[in-house]
Amino acid sequence: MENPLFRPLELPNGVILKNRIAKSAMSDSLGDGTGHPTKAQNRLYRRWAEGGVGVSIIGEVQAQPGYAEKPGNLVLDDNADLDRFRTLARQGSVKGSNLWLQLGHAGALAYAPTSTPKGPSALDLPDLKCAALTDDEIRKIPAQFARTAKLAEHAGFGGVQIHAAHGFLLSQFLSPLFNKRCDDYGGPIANRMRLLLETIGAVRAAVGPGFVVAVKLNATDQLEGGLSEDDALAVVATLDQTKIDLIDISGSTYFPGAKAASDGAGGGPYFMNFAKRARKVTTKPLMLTGGFKTRAQAE
Ligand SMILES: Cc1cc2nc3c(=O)[nH]c(=O)nc-3n(C[C@H](O)[C@H](O)[C@H](O)COP(=O)(O)O)c2cc1C
Incomplete structure (x- = not known):
């Protein structure tokens, strides 16, 4: 029987990923400190592409230097030397691999x-101010996200992933732990997802139809009072009505006292039950990230 991992995946915008194997977003801290890619980074993404992944995603690429998650993040704004990003895009796209930038903004967790x-709101906790x-x-x-997506397209990347997971800015808006606002951006989940939806709209409008726009979303913050599975499911159902090309499901949040996604997990992938619930409310391609240790699990 044909191995499902090696079956191509056509995204809603018509882009075809050559297989179902993805290297999820990781903040690799390999930027040169001015927001530009380094030779080590070019080599790393080239090696993943040579290894045969359908897509790899560079974590935490910033639209502006002021809200970086780490000093080694890439920053792609109007001051960037686009040629250096072109080299990275080319190296990481060999053998028909897709290379996407994850658009980040660390917000309350900025370095x-x-x-x-x-x-979204002021916080004054012992470990989070x-x-x-x-x-x-x-x-x-x-x-700002849209401008970076457009620059990414010019530089030759295949797409972007809007980061709305793990407690960074758009995830902070989704989470009642960070978002105490009383305006159109706070309160019910319909308001808390507003900035994410506005960002998706602006990014999609700034790039061509053949450029992939994906989203990474928490299934849950795994914190009392944080984003719940039911609210995350409402976000998935709304994303279904947008022009995004893929929803990457992960979970857990950086917050004082928070546990990691791996805490308490069994031997298998995390958030599988949520992915099954999400499958019922959207026809978008779903990617599930976290905890895959064996080929059998991935299949
Ligand atoms: C070193 C490291 C850096 C990470 N950086 C990011 C990141 O920049 N953006 C992101 O969305 N997730 C990031 N993650 C989370 C991963 O994408 C993934 O969700 C998590 O590691 C669980 O998947 P795994 O069990 O396959 O490692 C990072 C994980 C690790 C280990």
Whole structure:
């Protein structure tokens, strides 16, 4: 019988991934400190592509330097030397592999020594202090993500993944633990997903139809008072009505006292039950990330 892992996957925009094997987003800290790719990074992504992955995703690529998650993040803005990104895109796309940039904004979790952490709401916890973004700053975010997506397309990357997982900015908006707002961006889940939807709309409008726009979403924050599975499912159902090409399901959040996705997990993939529930509310391609240890599990 044909192995399902090696069956091509056609995305809604018509792009075909050559197989179902993905290297999920990882913040590799291999940027040169000015936000540009290094030779080590080019070599790493080339090697993944040579290894045969259908797609690999570079974690935490920032639309602006001010909210980086780590100093080694890539920053793709109007000041970037696009040729250096072109080299990375070319190296990481050999053998028909897709290379996507994950669009990040660390928000409340921005790297404090070089940033001023700001999230949906001000927080003053022993291990997490941040200010609240102003209304004006929030309104500018979709256009900032969109500009980086457009630059990524110009540089030759195949797509972007909008990062709305693991407690970074768009995930903070989804999570009642970070988002205490009383305006159109806070309260019920329909409001908490507003910035994500505005960002998807702006990104999709800025790039051509053949450029992939994916989203990474938490199935749950795995924290009392955080994003619940039912609310995450409402987000999936709404994403179904947008022009995104893939939903990458993962979970857990960086928050004081939070457990990691791997804590308490058995031997198998995490969030499988949620993925099965999500399958019922969307026809979008789903990617499930986390805990895969064997080929049999992946199949
Ligand atoms: C070193 C490291 C860096 C990571 N960086 C990111 C990141 O930048 N963006 C992201 O969405 N997830 C990031 N993750 C989470 C992974 O994408 C994935 O969700 C998690 O590792 C669980 O999958 P696994 O069990 O296959 O490792 C990172 C994980 C590791 C281990």
